[in-house]
Amino acid sequence: MRKRLIEIISIGNELLTGHTLNTNAHWIAKQTTSVGGIVKRVTVVRDEIDEIVSSMRGSLRREVDWIIISGGLGPTYDDKTLQGLARALGQKLVLNKEAVAMLKRKYSKTLNPSLTAARMKMATLPTRAKPLDNPVGHAPAVMVKHGSCIIFSLPGVPEEMMSIFAKHVMPVLKHKMGKLVRIETSFETTNVTESFIAPYLDRVVAHNPKVYIKSHPRGYRKGISTLHVNLACESSSRKSANRYLRKAVREMKQSILDAGGKIKQI
Amino acid sequence: MRKRLIEIISIGNELLTGHTLNTNAHWIAKQTTSVGGIVKRVTVVRDEIDEIVSSMRGSLRREVDWIIISGGLGPTYDDKTLQGLARALGQKLVLNKEAVAMLKRKYSKTLNPSLTAARMKMATLPTRAKPLDNPVGHAPAVMVKHGSCIIFSLPGVPEEMMSIFAKHVMPVLKHKMGKLVRIETSFETTNVTESFIAPYLDRVVAHNPKVYIKSHPRGYRKGISTLHVNLACESSSRKSANRYLRKAVREMKQSILDAGGKIKQI
Numbered sequence: 001m002r003k004r005l006i007e008i009i010s011i012g013n014e015l016l017t018g019h020t021l022n023t024n025a026h027w028i029a030k031q032t033t034s035v036g037g038i039v040k041r042v043t044v045v046r047d048e049i050d051e052i053v054s055s056m057r058g059s060l061r062r063e064v065d066w067i068i069i070s071g072g073l074g075p076t077y078d079d080k081t082l083q084g085l086a087r088a089l090g091q092k093l094v095l096n097k098e099a100v101a102m103l104k105r106k107y108s109k110t111l112n113p114s115l116t117a118a119r120m121k122m123a124t125l126p127t128r129a130k131p132l133d134n135p136v137g138h139a140p141a142v143m144v145k146h147g148s149c150i151i152f153s154l155p156g157v158p159e160e161m162m163s164i165f166a167k168h169v170m171p172v173l174k175h176k177m178g179k180l181v182r183i184e185t186s187f188e189t190t191n192v193t194e195s196f197i198a199p200y201l202d203r204v205v206a207h208n209p210k211v212y213i214k215s216h217p218r219g220y221r222k223g224i225s226t227l228h229v230n231l232a233c234e235s236s237s238r239k240s241a242n243r244y245l246r247k248a249v250r251e252m253k254q255s256i257l258d259a260g261g262k263i264k265q266i
Numbered sequence: 267m268r269k270r271l272i273e274i275i276s277i278g279n280e281l282l283t284g285h286t287l288n289t290n291a292h293w294i295a296k297q298t299t300s301v302g303g304i305v306k307r308v309t310v311v312r313d314e315i316d317e318i319v320s321s322m323r324g325s326l327r328r329e330v331d332w333i334i335i336s337g338g339l340g341p342t343y344d345d346k347t348l349q350g351l352a353r354a355l356g357q358k359l360v361l362n363k364e365a366v367a368m369l370k371r372k373y374s375k376t377l378n379p380s381l382t383a384a385r386m387k388m389a390t391l392p393t394r395a396k397p398l399d400n401p402v403g404h405a406p407a408v409m410v411k412h413g414s415c416i417i418f419s420l421p422g423v424p425e426e427m428m429s430i431f432a433k434h435v436m437p438v439l440k441h442k443m444g445k446l447v448r449i450e451t452s453f454e455t456t457n458v459t460e461s462f463i464a465p466y467l468d469r470v471v472a473h474n475p476k477v478y479i480k481s482h483p484r485g486y487r488k489g490i491s492t493l494h495v496n497l498a499c500e501s502s503s504r505k506s507a508n509r510y511l512r513k514a515v516r517e518m519k520q521s522i523l524d525a526g527g528k529i530k531q532i
Contacts, residue, residue: 018292025310026287026288030283034284039282040282040312041317041321042310046307074481075460076467077468116462118465138459193376193378194340195384196382199383201342212279214344216423217403219423
């Protein structure tokens with residue numbers, strides 16, 4: 001059975017004060033979707049243990065296949081993700097030898113190579129967690145299994161998160177998800193409003209159960225309503241996905257023309 | 267007592283496939299924080315009734331003062347926010363006369379003025395919901411009280427969301443939150459890593475309980491570590507907020523200099 005259901009948890013006050021735009025969750029959603037994952041939910045919480053634990057327990061309760069966490073792995077007082085992870089999983093926090101070796105290697109090249117308490121904090125992991133090497137920063141990431149769920153905890157610094165994702169997360173995702181192709185296409189229409197084409201859209205949706213269709217109003221230009229229509233299809237082969245998608249696009253365009261709209265390819 | 271705790275719920279598959287970056291949640295977080303709100307959590311869910319209901323019930327269970335929802339108010343089959351809201355609150359969905367009048371006014375100016383079923387859907391609200399006029403689009407927004415919690419449900423189109431927020435949400439927020447000033451400042455340091463200054467940071471944090479201090483690693487430039495340090499303070503007057511913040515900045519900079527770091531104002 002394919003393991004496709006994913007939840008993303010983003011941790012950091014800066015994401016909830018409007019200071020930082022959550023591009024990490026967006027990037028992770030795009031990457032996982034491209035290999036057949038279905039992101040069910042993104043939860044963003046503050047650097048508070050209770051909030052971190054509650055968000056993780058929520059994801060575990062919903063029995064998703066993957067939880068991908070980012071943020072809160074650093075050495076400072078407000079980096080609490082590993083404490084939260086240990087508590088949510090009912091595991092202890094212990095100094096992980098493999099993680100200590102990773103940190104030792106990294107800091108040996110710096111001016112202050114000593115493994116201070118703050119640095120050792122980054123190697124103090126939940127008992128059954130496996131550290132993942134961070135190719136561009138210091139804090140190791142973490143992988144830990146809980147029942148049938150695989151949890152990755154990645155740093156919040158985007159370059160570090162992306163680099164660990166590419167090296168350690170993507171290969172596991174691809175392996176477990178199997179082959180699944182997702183293709184999508186979009187076009188713009190003018191002259192019809194979303195509410196006017198809604199019943200036509202409903203009919204096309206009913207005829208094309210394998211295709212996901214969504215319209216996004218783009219407002220009015222010179223008094224003329226513009227709509228963006230997005231169609232996406234997933235299938236085990238590119239050929240069948242293309243076939244499903246082409247049929248739905250044809251029917252959707254015809255419906256819009258029937259309703260008096262104009263099609264503008266983008 | 268100040269009503270400050272906020273949760274944001276964003277609804278839409280496009281936010282979970284990596285298609286659309288969730289700038290709405292970021293903007294709402296920034297706006298609400300600027301008037302003294304504390305955003306506790308952002309939850310992003312798909313256009314599925316069960317997911318919408320579960321996210322709303324979660325926010326209600328956590329007893330926040332405000333829930334600000336965006337997305338899913340349109341006329342198409344996948345706009346399910348009002349159905350979810352009604353179910354989460356245990357209210358029925360009924361045709362709201364005030365909302366019908368709003369739609370009638372808007373569509374009377376268009377080429378197809380008839381209030382079709384799809385359009386009436388946008389005026390079918392939870393029993394005790396109050397419609398809020400949408401200055402730039404069609405779908406009315408909604409305000410509804412549940413116990414001591416005030417819930418706003420806004421459209422997902424950014425221009426519509428922002429315009430309704432400014433007109434209907436901000437005045438209520440300001441009124442209920444009372445006067446609270448939030449100021450923040452940042453500086454950059456080089457020559458010290460986050461893990462090295464962590465114990466110094468801990469001491470400054472302990473001495474300055476009114477100030478929130480956070481460091482963000484910015485990576486290495488020419489082998490030299492750069493850190494961004496952000497300090498924020500909230501108080502009932504700008505004068506006292508400034509006093510708290512200045513003291514913390516002074517101590518933080520001195521600690522960094524003591525640790526061998528360099529300060530770079532930004």
